[in-house]
């Protein structure tokens with residue numbers, strides 16, 4: 001049977017951290033499959049990204065918002081639900097790093113990373129769940145990390161936030177399953193984006209040595225996994241952590 005080229009037609013996806021990097025490529029990929037997209041990000045660039053997404057022929061809006069601001073996010077999800085008519089897919093993608101060795105890591109570096117990566121995902125999950133529960137369907141996809149599973153020196157804050165996201169994923173999956181809402185996580189390895197550009201060449205070479213498939217990941221590798229977890233084909237998968245890391249974390 002020929003494949004439907006726009007399996008997500010008429011659905012609405014909310015993508016946090018959608019201005020650039022993995023979030024942007026994910027938005028373009030879901031839009032390519034027919035989904036309308038609401039992008040939110042702290043960067044103004046989110047408006048220009050939404051215009052690029054809309055150029056694919058779907059409805060797309062960019063909202064400047066901070067995932068740690070629970071009042072703002074609650075209000076924004078309401079606006080998105082009214083504007084687009086539904087929230088079918090949530091991609092918790094917004095994230096930051098503030099790397100430091102354990103003994104040098106400040107309370108601020110710890111708190112900031114946990115607040116954006118973990119609390120932000122919780123705030124958006126809670127706000128979007130309200131609408132998915134009413135619809136009795138929905139897809140939540142949390143962008144975690146391989147280091148949330150295997151750890152990484154210099155990233156106690158980041159790996160704890162990503163391990164926390166995996167716990168959030170599994171608990172929310174159990175809680176929401178009876179209403180046909182699936183909640184899954186993706187654990188990327190090393191993806192070529194602004195987040196990893198700043199690493200020194202030596203560190204990049206060392207990482208390459210840890211990847212059995214011997215190539216760094218493109219944002220598209222992650223977006224392809226998001227598309228699968230948002231699609232009908234994955235309807236019997238929930239509470240799962242999909243490793244998209246070239247074998248790094250096995």
Ligand code: NAD
Nearest residue numbers: 017021022041042066067093094095145188190191193195
């Ligand atoms: P990126 O820095 O290019 O994109 C992250 C986006 O999140 C940015 O647009 C940023 O403005 C936004 N953001 C930051 N704080 C925010 C906030 N408080 N509210 C709303 N938006 C906020 O990084 P990326 O590589 O595209 O990372 C996307 C996700 O993938 C992150 O959660 C990251 O931890 C995860 N990840 C990345 C890699 C990698 O190698 N790049 C590996 C594993 C996981």
